[in-house]
Structures are given as C-alpha cells and as structure tokens.
Amino acid sequence: MQSLLEILVAGLLLVNLVALGAGRIGSMVRAVALQGLLLGMIAIVAHGEASNRVLVLALASVVLKAWLIPAMLFRALRQVAIRREVEPLLGLLPSLVLGALTTALAVAAAGRLPFAEERLAPLLVPAALATVAAGLLLLVTRRKAITQVVGYLVLENGIFAFGLLLVEAMPFLVEAGVLLDLFVGIFVLSIIIHHINREFASLDTRRLSQLRE
C-alpha cells in the first residue's frame, strides 16, 4: 500500500508541473481534473481501512473535482469565444523551473516541521505544500479568468491533501461544508466569467483594470 501511495503522491506533484507547463487552457483544466481523481485515490489508499465516511468523502470529492467542476469550466470555455492558448505572463519554461524550485523548497520546509506519525505525513505534507505553492504560482502568472480559477483549484487541492491528515479529527459535516463552499465558489466564478466575456469580449483579466488609484 505504501508504495502505491508514493506513486500517487508523485503523480500529484507531476500534475502540478503539467498544469504549470500546459500551453492550452483545455490541458490545464484536464490536469486539474486528473489531480482531483488522484486526490480521491490517495484518500482511499491512505484511509481505506478506516470507514465508509472516508469512502463517501473521497467519492464526493472525485465527483466534484474530477467531473463537475472541470465540466463547468469546459462549458465556460465553450461559451466564450477566446483563444485557447494560455498566454501566460511568465513563460512556460520559467514557470516549470519555478514550479520545480518551489517543490524542492516545500520538501525542505516540511523537513523542518515535526510529524505525528511516520506513514502518511512525511509524504503528504511536502506534496500538499508544493501543490499550494504551484496553485499560488498559477494564480499570479496566468491572466485569463479561467486559468486563474484553475490556479485556485490547484491551491484548494493542496489544502485538501493536507486535510487528509486530519480526516479522523474533522467532523464529516465540516468537510462536506468545505466541499460545498468550493462548489458554490467555482459556480459563482464561472457565472462571472460568462459576464466578463460578455462585457469585455475577452477573458483577459488585464482588462479588469479600470479600478485603480
């Protein structure tokens, strides 16, 4: 089980780099969907013996992160007439290099923190921190509205990975609430994406610059 877990966590990190290196918006959305699927599998492998509760949670998050939200984003992408290239503020190669660097930094930072047990935490903590960092990197360096949402999703995925360490301590209701908030948040964001497109005939958030001092 442990080796399977290691492979899945490595996959999680790899997907971060795929998202950072993706040249087309569609590939970014697909990457984040794959990440959602991997997270669900990690949850089951890590806590599989635990309870039905984990199973339900993992399933819900897979449905949400690997299917519903990507579907919403693809729908938004179809509705708006924009170029499908990512057109990042920071080139793809520098993004990849930075992504690799932050991953290394996350591993180093996690090494300085104490862990409760030796099985899950040493794997999940660095992966979670690296994913959070990758999400922030995407948020800052990508300027189209949909790609910023993808960055936010990657960030959320990192936090979800960390949350797996707390599955026993977190009541089901709270986790369900977190997932619901995520869903509603993305839903509202995709509605606004639609309006941005209608109003500005573009999804470039640099157009959103009327409001300044």
Added chain:
Amino acid sequence: MLLPLPVVVPLALAVAVYLTPSRLWRPRLLALGAAIHLLLVGLALRAPAGSGGDWLRLDAPGRLLLLLVSVLFLVCAVYAVGYLEQRPERENRRFTACMLAVLGAMSLVAYAQHLGLLWVGIEATTLASAPLVYFNRSARSIEATWKYLLISSVGIALALLGSFFVGYAALLGGGEASLLFPDLLARAGELSRPWLRTGFALLLVGYGTKMGLAPMHTWKPDAYGEAPGVVGAVLAGGLTSCAFLALLRFTQLTAAAGEGIYANRLLIAIGLLSMAVAGALLLGQRDLKRMLAYSSVEQMGILALAAGLGAAATFAALLHLVLNAFGKAGLFLAAGNLHRAFGGKTTGEIRGALRRLPYSGTVFLFGLFAITGSPPFGLFVSKLLIVQVALAAGRGWLAALFVALLLLVFAGMGTTTFAALQGRPTAYARQSAYRDRARGYLPPLLLVALVLLLGLHLPASLRGLLTEAAAALGGGR
C-alpha cells in the same frame, strides 16, 4: 445537530424571498426577516450563556457579534427597502435573497465553536455577498466582483490551510482529537509550537484578507466602491467584524499556547502597516466610497493593533469593533444617498452636498467626526483606551505612531469630505429627482447617533457583555 434559529431562519427566508414573485414584497420581506432575526437574537441572548451544543454555542464573544450583526442588519434592511424603490430598473430578487443568506452566514460565524465550522461560515459570507457587489451589473462592478471573489477566496483558502495546521498541531499534542475552541484552549500547552506558529501566520493572512488588512486589502476599495452603499455597510460593518472575531479566537489560542509574543508582534506590524497604507491612500482620494473603504482598512488596522496589545486591550478592541461597525455603516448609507442625488461618487461630481441634501450631508459630516474618533463620539473612547493600554505597557513610541497615523487619516478624510459637502451643487445634482427623505437619512442618522450615545454613556448591559466577551477572549493570555 440542530442549527440555531438565528442561522436557520434567515437562510429559510432567503429561499422564500427568492421564490416570492412580487418585486414590491421582496424588500419588505427582507426587512421583516431582519426584524424577526433581531427578535430571535434577543431570545437567544436571554438563554443562559453557553447553552447549546458543543459545536454551535453562543459564548460571550459570539453573543456580542450576533447582537452587533443583527442590529446593524436591521437598520440596513430598512434602508434597503427605500433604496430598492429608487432602483426600479434593477432586479431585486437576487439582492434580497443574498442579503438574507449573508445574515444567516454571519450568525453561523457567531455560533461556531469548531475551527472548521467557523471557516465554513466565513467562506459562506463571501460567496453570498459576491452577487451583492455585482448588483449594478456594469463593467466596473464585474471587475470589482471578480477581484473580491478571487482574492477573498484565495485568502480564505489560506485560512483553511492555517486552520488545518492548528488542527495538526493539536493532533501532534496527542490526546483526544477535538478541534473545538474550548478543548483546544484547555490543552493549548500541548499544541505543537512550529505548526501553531505557521498556522497562525497563515490564518492572519487568510482572515486578514477578509478583514481587508494591508497588503491584502486590494479588493476592498473596488468592492466597496462599486457595490451599493447598503452593501458596503453590511460588508464593512458585518463581514469584517466576523473575520476579526475569528482572528481573535486564534490569537487567544496562540497566546494560550505560549506564543503570545510572536502573535502580538505580527498583529502590531500588520496593524500599523494597514493604518499607514490607508493613511497614504486617503490623502488626495477623490472617490467618497473608496475613501470609506480605505478608512475601513485603517479601522481594521486599529483592531489588529489592539489585538496585538494583548489581553489588556481586548475590551477596547471589542468596543472599537462595535462602534466602527455602526459608524462605518452609517457613513456608507449616507454616501449611498449622495451617490443617488449626484449621480456619481467622486468630489468631481459631488459638491455642495450640504446644500443639496441637508440631512444626508449633515449625517455624513457627523459620521466623519464619529469614525475619525473625535470627542464625544464613542470611537474617541475606544481609541483613547488603546492608547492608554499602549502607554501602560511602556510602549510610548507605539502610542505616538498610532496617534500620528490617526491624524494623517483625519487630514485625508477631512479634505475629501469637505470638498464634497461644501460649494455649489453641480447642474446635474440640481435637476436630479432624488430627494432627502426620512427613509433615506434616518437609518444612517440612527447609526451615527448610536456611536455618539455609546460614547456619552455605555449602558450597563452592553458594558457587561463587552467585559464578559473580553474576559472570555483574554483568558489564558
């Protein structure tokens, strides 16, 4: 687990209002819902302190926040009835429903005793308020909504990570894995320090984003500037207060775990930075609503600073929280009236407001004195208390810097406000249809008068509630 009525009823009413076909009745239902909420809160406050389940329970700080939010919301809801009448061209279905949903979410924050549930409540306030910012459906309001939603969501996501870190710190401490604040506080000494420290920093960034502390404040002038005045009042008075309570709860926990000096240092630094950034951006500010937004950044900075002064300043911080909520909301409502009459919100468009709208203009003027802490308004008392605590702690330089920044803010806000109030109204304003009516100027007048009255005399019941809340949040520090 049963949700308490002040949480459930507004949410149920939000659905009911959304399904109400009559556009005339939806705002009335909103005001009725707010009145019912205040009634329910009154009943909840009569119940013995700390009654309820483990997760959702009203402790003293929660009681204070709930009362504050409920009173504020009722005034705003009454104002909204008149406001929506002025805006017949705008669909009010989503607006009224989202307002009630925000009220329910804010009440949840007041009740939440679990750090995850607290997060869910605060995130829910963000999501429910986003459509309110988008009310005007212009290009500018889209931009404001996008920034508001994205920056707040990212900030709040970091707060979730911080909450998880604190949870993990508790897990490392061993014992029963409970993430309820009372349990965490009881075993604060066992929490893993490195995780707690990192977690607190993330929480400060996260909930600080929601409060609008610099440098995470960038969404605030845009969102407050483009949203209707009544929405600005609810955001600046209610939502920021919820986020501050969350931050105070974690500050208390961090201090109880023996990391108080670390937490206080961060809070004071970010508080001073917020005050300085706000002061700088207030100078030469021409937009009245953006001015109020930066003033809110400054007030949040004062709150963070007070929180960083430790247990001794908790009473002052909570008093400041209440008074700022009322004063700032009053200003936003009055600014909304000026916006209607002058068709704009910069000093280019608003001139001679005292002549054109004598009542709303006067309320705005007194609101300015109230919010900048001129005596005898209540905020003078709370700011004075903060200075006293700083001096008593032997931090003269901090007190001096604090007062200097307050003066800077007063200079900035005063210049803009007087430019808007004095002079001759523009041609547009002289012809516009908006008239000063009681339903427009009475709600802000009431709020500003409250700040004045509470400065002259703090009723024993409110003082008791504040003292209790301060004791509950200062315990262990």
